[in-house]
């Protein structure tokens with residue numbers, strides 16, 4: 099197995115520091131030409147210079163992922179400069195933590211706007227190019243806070259889980275155009291986690307240990323529809339699954355049967371990872387038909 103990103107063109111958003119910087123450097127080390135996006139001009143330019151100094155190709159692009167015209171211009175410039183856009187790492191992000199009870203709705207909307215709509219904006223601008231060239235690798239940055247919850251992060255968790263939903267559908271829609279779409283849930287010590295977790299909890303969580311996952315997801319041989327967890331050199335996968343459950347039918351005491359059967363509904367024996375949302379309908383219709391067959395056989 100080998101990875102060669104030579105002549106691939108990548109955009110990494112929020113790459114002026116933290117994880118984005120590590121991703122940009124890692125992609126460039128494998129030969130990719132990198133657009134280093136960040137709202138911080140200082141950060142973006144420093145990272146682009148770091149890549150260039152190491153013999154790679156990079157250009158800084160200073161804009162917010164929430165600024166649609168600027169995002170469109172960033173993608174158009176990349177295509178004009180280097181001829182394509184092959185890899186998109188949606189990484190830019192912010193926090194506005196508070197418990198839901200105390201959360202200002204403007205802070206909720208801002209976090210959704212940056213993480214979800216920011217990723218949508220850049221992906222929407224890159225998508226036609228990827229479709230036209232029949233190739234693309236899109237990575238969304240989700241989080242364990244979205245996948246599993248985290249006290250004080252309702253806005254962030256909702257936005258991050260929305261990206262998993264976006265991935266599920268874009269992976270299906272992109273498949274026939276050679277576009278693969280995945281999510282990364284990193285854990286790393288950055289300015290974002292400063293003060294959020296103790297020094298002890300963040301030990302060993304270097305951003306550089308996450309980026310190999312991004313490189314693998316950016317490669318031609320990447321999977322699609324994977325939620326890859328990465329931190330401290332460890333890699334895991336999260337699945338959205340469906341249990342076998344139970345069929346209750348149109349019984350007058352259906353609610354009572356649901357209540358009495360939580361354990362069977364939750365039982366993970368025979369659990370599946372549905373290939374699309376249609377699997378739920380199919381499973382339920384089949385279970386209903388099987389129940390009808392067994393009633394008529396009785």
Ligand SMILES: NC(=O)c1ccc[n+]([C@@H]2O[C@H](COP(=O)([O-])OP(=O)(O)OC[C@H]3O[C@@H](n4cnc5c(N)ncnc54)[C@H](O)[C@@H]3O)[C@@H](O)[C@H]2O)c1
Pocket residue numbers: 111112113114115116117118135136137138141161162163164188189190191192212216239240241242283284285286287288289290291
């Ligand atoms: N650090 C972790 O443990 C962790 C865990 C889960 C998810 N994440 C996610 O990883 C990504 C990177 O986080 P990080 O820890 O490196 O944080 P960070 O704060 O170090 O880096 C985020 C970068 O995004 C930039 N940015 C913020 N808003 C932007 C915008 N609107 N447009 C363009 N750039 C913008 C910032 O200037 C900064 O350089 C984020 O999406 C974050 O939610 C991080």
